[in-house]
Every structure is written in structure tokens, then in C-alpha cells.
Amino acid sequence: GESVGLHLPTLSVQEGDNSIINCAYSNSASDYFIWYKQESGKGPQFIIDIRSNMDKRQGQRVTVLLNKTVKHLSLQIAATQPGDSAVYFCAEKGGSTLGRLYFGRGTQLTVWP
Amino acid sequence: DGGITQSPKYLFRKEGQNVTLSCEQNLNHDAMYWYRQDPGQGLRLIYYSQIVNDFQKGDIAEGYSVSREKKESFPLTVTSAQKNPTAFYLCASSIRLTGTEGLAGTKNIQYFGAGTRLSVL
Numbered sequence: 001g002e003s004v005g006l007h008l009p010t011l012s013v014q015e016g017d018n019s020i021i022n023c024a025y026s027n028s029a030s031d032y033f034i035w036y037k038q039e040s041g042k043g044p045q046f047i048i049d050i051r052s053n054m055d056k057r058q059g060q061r062v063t064v065l066l067n068k069t070v071k072h073l074s075l076q077i078a079a080t081q082p083g084d085s086a087v088y089f090c091a092e093k094g095g096s097t098l099g100r101l102y103f104g105r106g107t108q109l110t111v112w113p
Numbered sequence: 114d115g116g117i118t119q120s121p122k123y124l125f126r127k128e129g130q131n132v133t134l135s136c137e138q139n140l141n142h143d144a145m146y147w148y149r150q151d152p153g154q155g156l157r158l159i160y161y162s163q164i165v166n167d168f169q170k171g172d173i174a175e176g177y178s179v180s181r182e183k184k185e186s187f188p189l190t191v192t193s194a195q196k197n198p199t200a201f202y203l204c205a206s207s208i209r210l211t212g213t214e215g216l217a218g219t220k221n222i223q224y225f226g227a228g229t230r231l232s233v234l
Contacts, residue, residue: 009153032219032220032221034222034223036225041228041230042227042228043117043119043203043205043225043226043227043228044156044203044225045225046222046224049220049222051220089155089156091223093221099144099163099207099208099209099210099221100158100161101221101223103148103155103156104155105153105154105155106153106154106155
């Protein structure tokens, strides 16, 4: 079956440092991946996505890297700010399903001043 | 203002009672979803609907029921059969993927509401 997991449940960084959040997936047929940010008591917000035919995609201060060989996804946040403190989830769309997303457990990112 | 509205923000259920969580969207999306989130865990799919008058069970549908009579609305009922209903419930919507779109790496961003926190009295 499909599963999405994270290597680290928590990550603490100092303000201004770069953050890297990792995600492993098991379904080699997954063709689309999303990163969400969830602040405490709120719903997840879309950050960035990537199709399986790409290795890298950049947004504003964020970069997603996809390594299909080892089924690994990462989210890099440049110059991390206190407002980046949240839980970050990766999600995958399995290639055999009609739009359904499978979510990982999440990583709690804490940014210290 | 386009988006997804969930209500109420907080809800309390007495034992043996059914409660209904509201989810309304004005994004003109065909597909809608209900997820349950427990502390320190990811999102688990309860039910989803790809079109009006049609819905499918997700991974944890037992003790829940839904309806999809209108495109904009996808209410979730937590029945008395759900013995551990305390959780954060999230509703989402997206475009509907059909046929080869589901297999072609087509973007499928799900947009979420602010959630309803359900507790048992």
C-alpha cells in the first residue's frame, strides 16, 4: 500500500538558519507531491508542489527536492523565520488513485530567535 | 472571499449523541474530503466525494456518515457508533481528476478549512 513517513518528528533551528525537512514515500507510482504548513489550531496551507518528472522546484524561500531513486522528498526553507514555526506535512498522490492524497505524520519545526 | 468554511470551530458531544460538522466551499470544486487529525499524527481520510450525490469511504469511515446534496456542501455526521470522536476534523476541496488525469501527475492541490475541534462531554 501507499505510505508517507518522515525521518524526524521535530526540528529546532535558529532564526536565519536554513531548515531541511525530510519525507520518505513508498509508492514508486506516486506522480505528484505536496508540502503543507499547519500552524497550531489551523488547517494546513499549501506551500509548494512538484511533479514526479521534476527533481527540484523553487518557490519564495522554499525549495522542494525529489529523489525518485530512493523515494525521498525534502523541503528546504531558507533564512528561517519565527513565523515558519509550524508542523510541515508532505503528501503524495498515488498514480493509481483519482486525486487522493496520502499524508505523512508531519515534522514540528521550531524556530528560536 | 473564496475559500472553505468549517463550522463550528469547537463542538462538544454528549454520549450517545450524533453531531454534524459543516463544510462549505465557494471554490467551485467538485471534490471534497473529510480528514481526522489526532495529536502528533498525520491526516487520516474519513470520506471523500468527487461529485454531487456520490461519495466513498476513506480509511476510517466507521462511525461517520456524509451527504453530498450540493456541490458547495459536504457535511460530516459523527454518530454515536464512533466511540472515540475526540479529534480535530478538517475538510478540504480540490478539482476533480478523472481518467488519465489521475495517472498523469496532474496537480491536485487540496485546500483546507480552519477545522473543527470535537470533544466529548
